Amino acid sequence: MSHLDPEDAKLVILARSAMARAEATTGAAVRDTDGRTYAGAPITLAALTLTALQAAISAAVSSGAVDLEAAVLVGGDLDDPGIAALHELSAGAVTIVTDRSGTVLA
Template sequence: MLGRMTDSADLGPEDRKIITLARSARARNGVPEGAAVRDETGRTYVAGTVDLDSLKLSALRTAVAMAVASGAESLEAAAVVSAAGTLPAADLAAVGDLGGTGTPVLLAGPDGSLRESVTAKAGSAGA
């Protein structure tokens, strides 16, 4: 994972927006994670963790699936708000599959503060 960044001041307004959307989804739905992705046209897709008996998806994989189902062809960026300290490889792979290598993935804490920014790697699943 390259491109680590942990200073929220370095974020542009569009990246701050997807963190805010992810944080809102987490709080509104009372789920462990909230996520938002921004596609190549600037549209955003927001999701929370899915935890059903027959279907379990992280918030980020759910947001990526929503983007794909809505016709997105690529991703510009993704954000996750979680108490977790790292992102699973499968989440980064999902972003990489749609956004390509180098798509920034922002991980923020429940308070919205940026913990780290990593880059997705296409095809790096393993989960």
Template sequence: MTLDAEDTKIITLARSARARNGSAEGAAVRDETGRTYAATDVDLPSLKLSAVQVAVAMAVSSGAESLEAAALVTEAEDPSADDIAAIEDVGNAILYVAGPDGVLKGRYV
């Protein structure tokens, strides 16, 4: 599967966020205006969010009305149902799932 430059960029941003924070997951989303938001998972005693949930929340709290695409970098083979639901809450964006090495594992809508 060949990705365009913008989709490759969000995978790179997700990988960078994950590596920078030493987190289990990294995610990035692109909104309808082309703005991107990168995040990692949050694992606090009182708050647990996946990287996708954090990235979606960042986009929405910044005024995004819809998402064009999302990327999740993780060791897992598939995204969680909660990650897919968060993406669907803001439209029907494509969610790319890649491994820590950046190799694409799948594409979800």
């Protein structure tokens, strides 16, 4: 994480914390253009299924965020459907994917 911008490194920490709290294999965090951050873990219910990134984006949007500047997905990959949601909301948002330890993959 040492080569990440300090604000992006904070997102990695938030995402890893969400993953740990939920005892999940992935976690995510996003930052809106006002600097507010939102974290999420996967949700798997009979009536609702979201990836960690979708959950973090949902938390941001439901809190009034209209534009995101960065997203971190820990333990996921570039095929995550949350990335499409991120780009739909904010085409220019930085996307960082890491392994479970926080090492940047993409």
